[in-house]
Amino acid sequence: MSDPILSLNAVYTDIAQYHILQGVDLNVPRGQVTMLLGRNGVGKTTTLKTIMGQWTAKSGEILYDGQDIARMPVSARARAGIGFVPEDMGIFRDLTVEENMVLGCSSGPLDPKRKDWLLSAFPALGTFWHSEAGNLSGGQKQMLSIARAMAEDRRLYLIDEPTKGLAPAIVSTMAEALRELKAQGASILLVEQNFSVARALGDSAAVMDDGKVIWTGAMAELSENKDLQERLMGLSMEAH
Numbered sequence: 001m002s003d004p005i006l007s008l009n010a011v012y013t014d015i016a017q018y019h020i021l022q023g024v025d026l027n028v029p030r031g032q033v034t035m036l037l038g039r040n041g042v043g044k045t046t047t048l049k050t051i052m053g054q055w056t057a058k059s060g061e062i063l064y065d066g067q068d069i070a071r072m073p074v075s076a077r078a079r080a081g082i083g084f085v086p087e088d089m090g091i092f093r094d095l096t097v098e099e100n101m102v103l104g105c106s107s108g109p110l111d112p113k114r115k116d117w118l119l120s121a122f123p124a125l126g127t128f129w130h131s132e133a134g135n136l137s138g139g140q141k142q143m144l145s146i147a148r149a150m151a152e153d154r155r156l157y158l159i160d161e162p163t164k165g166l167a168p169a170i171v172s173t174m175a176e177a178l179r180e181l182k183a184q185g186a187s188i189l190l191v192e193q194n195f196s197v198a199r200a201l202g203d204s205a206a207v208m209d210d211g212k213v214i215w216t217g218a219m220a221e222l223s224e225n226k227d228l229q230e231r232l233m234g235l236s237m238e239a240h
């Protein structure tokens, strides 16, 4: 296997007085979807935010293409090709869909071909292109948040629970868009509680507990092994 696009080595992150990440080791292989799984509150979101630079690691390495980015500002990480879709979506309610999309581009206007592709993946965004984003439904806001991260060709996407609260039809639109993103060669680190989506998209999985990665392996291995699921996450994926 080629070098992973991203490697975390012994990453520790504190939030206020709390020791949240306690030595995270994680590899994201190139061109694959890596699922980051685990119970609530174990540090999945904090891991994504530490990779993006919204929290700064207290110690440890974050190697992106072999370069340690752990001390870089968020903007430099974004320019280096990392896109982040936060759980709270982070869209600007008073700006139009178009203006939100333009903000996703760090190097000039939205490429027309890219726009066509995004609107074919998420047609509702075309319908509301000139409307204020605050008027979109929850599912449409989620689509805008993902589409904005895809507004430029990024090499690594960090995506936090993109299907949370979405109706099943929109979940499949979302899963299809992520599959296409992967087909274009992107690498994806995905936090996802919807296990049918995790099973369908994930190549490999890393399971966290108590601020550490406690298991890594093929997603298929985890999907097939109920005992392992119970032991690592306290639940069976079939029930979800």
Ligand SMILES: Nc1ncnc2c1ncn2[C@@H]1O[C@H](COP(=O)(O)OP(=O)(O)OP(=O)(O)O)[C@@H](O)[C@H]1O
Binding pocket: 015, 016, 018, 020, 038, 039, 040, 041, 042, 043, 044, 045, 046, 047
């Ligand atoms: N801003 C903050 N201030 C204090 N504690 C925080 C803050 N953000 C997160 N935490 C704590 O850090 C721990 C890890 O949170 P994190 O959001 O990374 O977990 P998670 O695995 O993504 O959880 P979930 O699946 O519920 O989204 C939790 O105990 C949480 O309460």
